[in-house]
Amino acid sequence: MPEVKPEMTASDRYDIAIIGAGPAGMAAAVIASARGASVILLDDKPRSGGQIYRNVDASPLDKPQVLGPDYLRGAELTAAFAACSARYLPATQVWHLGDNGEILCSRNGATLRLTARQILVATGAMERPFPIPGWQLPGVMSAGSAQVMLKSDGLVHDNPVFAGTGPLLYLIVAQYLRLGVPVAAVVDTTPLANYFSAMRYALGAVREPAMLLKGVGLLNEIRKAGVPVYRGAQGLEVIGNQSASGLRFQSGGQQHEIVAEQVFLHQGVIPNLNFTRALGLEQHWNPGQLCWQPALDQWGQSSVAVISVAGDASGIVGADAAERNGRLSALNMLARLEKISLAERDQQASADLQALASLNAFRPFVDQLYRPLDSHRIPDNPDTVVCRCEEKTLGQLRAGFEMGAREPNQLKSLTRCGMGPCQGRMCGHTVSELLAKWRDEPVENVGYYRLRSPMRLLRLAEMSNFTELSARDALVDTLATEVKP
Ligand SMILES: Cc1cc2nc3c(=O)[nH]c(=O)nc-3n(C[C@H](O)[C@H](O)[C@H](O)COP(=O)(O)OP(=O)(O)OC[C@H]3O[C@@H](n4cnc5c(N)ncnc54)[C@H](O)[C@@H]3O)c2cc1C
Numbered sequence: 001m002p003e004v005k006p007e008m009t010a011s012d013r014y015d016i017a018i019i020g021a022g023p024a025g026m027a028a029a030v031i032a033s034a035r036g037a038s039v040i041l042l043d044d045k046p047r048s049g050g051q052i053y054r055n056v057d058a059s060p061l062d063k064p065q066v067l068g069p070d071y072l073r074g075a076e077l078t079a080a081f082a083a084c085s086a087r088y089l090p091a092t093q094v095w096h097l098g099d100n101g102e103i104l105c106s107r108n109g110a111t112l113r114l115t116a117r118q119i120l121v122a123t124g125a126m127e128r129p130f131p132i133p134g135w136q137l138p139g140v141m142s143a144g145s146a147q148v149m150l151k152s153d154g155l156v157h158d159n160p161v162f163a164g165t166g167p168l169l170y171l172i173v174a175q176y177l178r179l180g181v182p183v184a185a186v187v188d189t190t191p192l193a194n195y196f197s198a199m200r201y202a203l204g205a206v207r208e209p210a211m212l213l214k215g216v217g218l219l220n221e222i223r224k225a226g227v228p229v230y231r232g233a234q235g236l237e238v239i240g241n242q243s244a245s246g247l248r249f250q251s252g253g254q255q256h257e258i259v260a261e262q263v264f265l266h267q268g269v270i271p272n273l274n275f276t277r278a279l280g281l282e283q284h285w286n287p288g289q290l291c292w293q294p295a296l297d298q299w300g301q302s303s304v305a306v307i308s309v310a311g312d313a314s315g316i317v318g319a320d321a322a323e324r325n326g327r328l329s330a331l332n333m334l335a336r337l338e339k340i341s342l343a344e345r346d347q348q349a350s351a352d353l354q355a356l357a358s359l360n361a362f363r364p365f366v367d368q369l370y371r372p373l374d375s376h377r378i379p380d381n382p383d384t385v386v387c388r389c390e391e392k393t394l395g396q397l398r399a400g401f402e403m404g405a406r407e408p409n410q411l412k413s414l415t416r417c418g419m420g421p422c423q424g425r426m427c428g429h430t431v432s433e434l435l436a437k438w439r440d441e442p443v444e445n446v447g448y449y450r451l452r453s454p455m456r457l458l459r460l461a462e463m464s465n466f467t468e469l470s471a472r473d474a475l476v477d478t479l480a481t482e483v484k485p
Helices: 023-034 074-083 143-153 167-178 192-205 209-224 274-278 319-336 342-369 394-402 408-415 428-439 460-464
Strands: 014-019 039-042 087-089 093-097 102-107 110-121 125-127 140-142 161-165 185-188 234-239 246-251 254-259 263-267 269-271 283-286 291-294 307-309 385-387 466-468
Touching: 014 023, 014 319, 023 039, 023 074, 023 110, 023 319, 093 274, 110 319, 110 460, 140 143, 143 167, 143 263, 161 167, 161 246, 167 209, 167 263, 185 246, 192 342, 269 291, 274 291, 291 428, 307 319, 319 342, 385 394, 385 428, 394 408, 394 428, 408 428
Parallel strands: 014 039, 014 110, 039 087, 110 307, 110 466, 140 263, 161 185, 161 263
Antiparallel strands: 093 102, 102 110, 125 269, 234 246, 246 254, 283 291
């Protein structure tokens, strides 16, 4: 068993620990390590890149170009990250962050403990749940999971139905089509009214013409491929008993049924809340993005002194903004650590702050255009499963509400919803919105599940195999698989 160091001193602490090797985390590590800070970055994936740049340096595809120029661009950032002096621990699942700078994580079957003077949470986003009848059946996956299989292992499914709304959905369909994979249909749930309501934000949108053109280009690509596209679809229902056999929905005033063994659903992404909630950071409900997010200043500094948050974990910003957020947080942490002056921070930050002002002005247009239908977020069929881990239906949750549960934790105690291995990630937002509807109050008043460490299932053997990791240590044997990127 590795030696446990009984007393850790101040010099055993890293200056900065970063959780997540996506654009935000990598950009922060590059800047912070270049200014003499001792930096460690931990990520649960075997390679750096995060969601967007997954496997960009080791794509299983013969022609990774099919994934698009935005994907290939990531190689520049992963190379800069590989060349920087930050210590990198891939395949490392962080399961506890403390407001005292403590970090606990699992790696190679062992538990590591380390401490840092500043922590940056850059854990990204997850896809918004899509609680429709049948979404729990085998054969139904999120479109993002389909993309993960493609980027990680080059795996695709023939003739799937893609259903939902948002730029990521169209991107993944286009990636399938560029590979020549047949797609049965695209069932677009973007409400037709959104095209008008989004016009309110058109002035902000025109500040980023390249982004607008990118979106239009993807839609054209899908149209030209001749895939059947059903617009303004609603009332989605996955058909099937033991597994999915198709998708039923209404579009253009008619009922449709598409036969397919694979249904890929997507209606946008929401911040990964586990750490920001468990740390007790102040949170608020973002009514434009329909999600909870931590309260932060422009540097990503949270209400807890040692914790900053950057990228999609801070609110949905997109990859370009995530990278810029990461740099801003790094500069601010460097200033807090007195590695640079406030004047230097401000001077170094000005280009990113300016670019972010434009990107942030663009965002409300996308948020409004791809705002998912209420009925696809807040189910009304009593048989629809809301908590997939514990298989709890809307009817069972409603019964809990009628028994007196008024907020998510009471509902959890009464019904077990949110008690499964995903720790409520897949039902938390739905439960907040359902309770708000039943109470006839804003979601802000309802709150969210109380989350606690550990953030993943742990084996006792893993906990007993315990190593303290000091900023002064050379890598110990259990960490020898460190690779960059
Ligand atoms: C499934 C999915 C696919 C996406 N694909 C695209 C795309 O193709 N194009 C696009 O423009 N946008 C895509 N996005 C949106 C994308 O998240 C952002 O644009 C961008 O990647 C955000 O960067 P980030 O650095 O904030 O987080 P991410 O890139 O998500 O990086 C976060 C990293 O933190 C790691 N992490 C999370 N929790 C832990 C933990 N407990 N311990 C250790 N590591 C942890 C994650 O594994 C990940 O590597 C996708 C989002 C999702 C959810």
